[in-house]
Amino acid sequence: MESITLDHYLVLSALVFGVGLYLALAKRNAVGVLIGVELMFNAVNLTLIAFSRFSESATPIAGHVFVLFVITVSAAEAAVALALAVLIYRQRRSIDIDKLNLLRW
Amino acid sequence: MTDTGTIVAFWALAALTLGAAVLAATTRNLLHAVLALILSFIGVAGLYITLSADFVAVAQVLIYAGAIAVLIIFAIMLTPNAGRRNDETFFRLPALGIAAVMASTLAAVGVATDWPQATRGPFTETSQAIGEAMLNQYILPFEIASVLLLVAMLGAIVIVRED
Numbered sequence: 001m002e003s004i005t006l007d008h009y010l011v012l013s014a015l016v017f018g019v020g021l022y023l024a025l026a027k028r029n030a031v032g033v034l035i036g037v038e039l040m041f042n043a044v045n046l047t048l049i050a051f052s053r054f055s056e057s058a059t060p061i062a063g064h065v066f067v068l069f070v071i072t073v074s075a076a077e078a079a080v081a082l083a084l085a086v087l088i089y090r091q092r093r094s095i096d097i098d099k100l101n102l103l104r105w
Numbered sequence: 106m107t108d109t110g111t112i113v114a115f116w117a118l119a120a121l122t123l124g125a126a127v128l129a130a131t132t133r134n135l136l137h138a139v140l141a142l143i144l145s146f147i148g149v150a151g152l153y154i155t156l157s158a159d160f161v162a163v164a165q166v167l168i169y170a171g172a173i174a175v176l177i178i179f180a181i182m183l184t185p186n187a188g189r190r191n192d193e194t195f196f197r198l199p200a201l202g203i204a205a206v207m208a209s210t211l212a213a214v215g216v217a218t219d220w221p222q223a224t225r226g227p228f229t230e231t232s233q234a235i236g237e238a239m240l241n242q243y244i245l246p247f248e249i250a251s252v253l254l255l256v257a258m259l260g261a262i263v264i265v266r267e268d
Contacts, residue, residue: 003112004111004115007215008115008119009152009156010211011212011215012119012123012152014208014209014211014212014215015123015208016123016149017207017211018211019130019208021200022130022201022203022204023129023130025200025203025204026193026194026197027191027192027193027194028190028193029190029191029192031135031139031177031180031181032191035129035138035139035177038142038169038177039126039142042146042149042169045149045165046149049153049156049158049161050156051220052156053157053158054220054222055220056221056222059242060223060225061234061235061238062238064231064235065235065238065239065243067158067161068161068239069243069250071164071168071169072250072253073253074173075172075173075254076254076257079176079258080257080260080264082176082177082179083260083261083262083264083265086180086184087264089183089184089187090267093186093187094187096187097194098194
């Protein structure tokens with residue numbers, strides 16, 4: 001069997017990123033969009049960890065630290081986004097992205 | 106990484122991660138999509154372990170598979186009449202095209218580029234190095250991240266407060 005290299009991880013995270021992008025662009029429910037965004041965060045984190053493991057660097061642990069900061073920021077983002085979804089639901093009885101056209105020109 | 110265990114683990118976890126992600130995109134029920142998302146998070150945590158990133162793998166399970174998944178399920182439960190269907194909008198085909206182009210471009214660039222490869226081997230232990238880096242070199246981002254979390258928490262409370 002061939003060995004696992006950086007390329008394997010890069011292709012896998014590109015595919016997961018693609019699935020997440022599709023979800024974020026195409027889903028009707030705001031929570032579905034958020035699921036896509038979280039998948040994209042995960043794909044990027046996987047790339048960073050793979051580079052940290054396989055690339056030449058003076059401080060290879062910096063990739064891990066950066067991923068921890070990304071996880072922190074995405075947790076904050078998820079909390080605020082879901083709070084907004086609940087607030088919109090209270091106003092409109094719906095969190096369909098299609099029906100949120102208040103700012104359309 | 107050439108040993109058989111790592112190779113088998115990589116392919117199994119890659120299939121789990123990608124399969125669960127596709128399931129989250131295709132399933133009809135939004136709650137099932139969240140459950141598939143949790144599976145995908147756990148698959149990514151396993152991939153972190155194959156990359157010898159033990160601390161990040163534990164953080165992944167705790168924060169993504171634990172906290173964020175519960176947060177998403179709460180949001181679904183708090184919007185009961187909004188429908189739990191996981192439909193697409195009429196952007197379905199353009200979105201599919203954009204996502205396919207994006208994924209194939211990223212994969213092609215990643216494979217085609219000649220990245221500088223290290224011969225360092227796996228990390229033996231990461232927790233201590235991460236802790237030292239966070240409290241020495243990255244102390245300012247660390248403090249900013251804690252302020253950001255506080256602000257996000259207060260913001261979420263203020264936004265959903267009923268008065």
